[in-house]
Amino acid sequence: MAQNQNRNQVQVPQAKEALNRMKYEIASSLGINLNQGYNGGLTTYEAGKIGGNMVKQMILAAEQSLIGQAANAARTGFQQGLTSNVPPQ
Numbered sequence: 001m002a003q004n005q006n007r008n009q010v011q012v013p014q015a016k017e018a019l020n021r022m023k024y025e026i027a028s029s030l031g032i033n034l035n036q037g038y039n040g041g042l043t044t045y046e047a048g049k050i051g052g053n054m055v056k057q058m059i060l061a062a063e064q065s066l067i068g069q070a071a072n073a074a075r076t077g078f079q080q081g082l083t084s085n086v087p088p089q
Contacts, residue, residue: 019054026053 010016027034030053032046039047 022054022057023050026050026057 010019024034027050030046030049032042032050034042034050
């Protein structure tokens with residue numbers, strides 16, 4: 001029989017503490033009491049609410065990052081276009 005493996009591992013170890021803080025902040029904003037360590041007393045609804053809101057915030061942050069990258073790329077392209085179309089003197 002296969003061993004039970006935890007697949008919910010942080011892919012970027014440096015982000016672990018930030019994700020943990022985010023979890024507690026979201027739980028607090030939702031009025032859900034989270035304890036340090038084990039929280040086996042949470043209902044499935046409460047755990048899902050926390051996780052779902054974490055995902056929403058991460059998607060929002062990724063979208064904002066993509067918008068910023070696209071704006072920077074457009075700005076750089078525009079500036080390059082301006083400098084490349086200047087006639088030599």
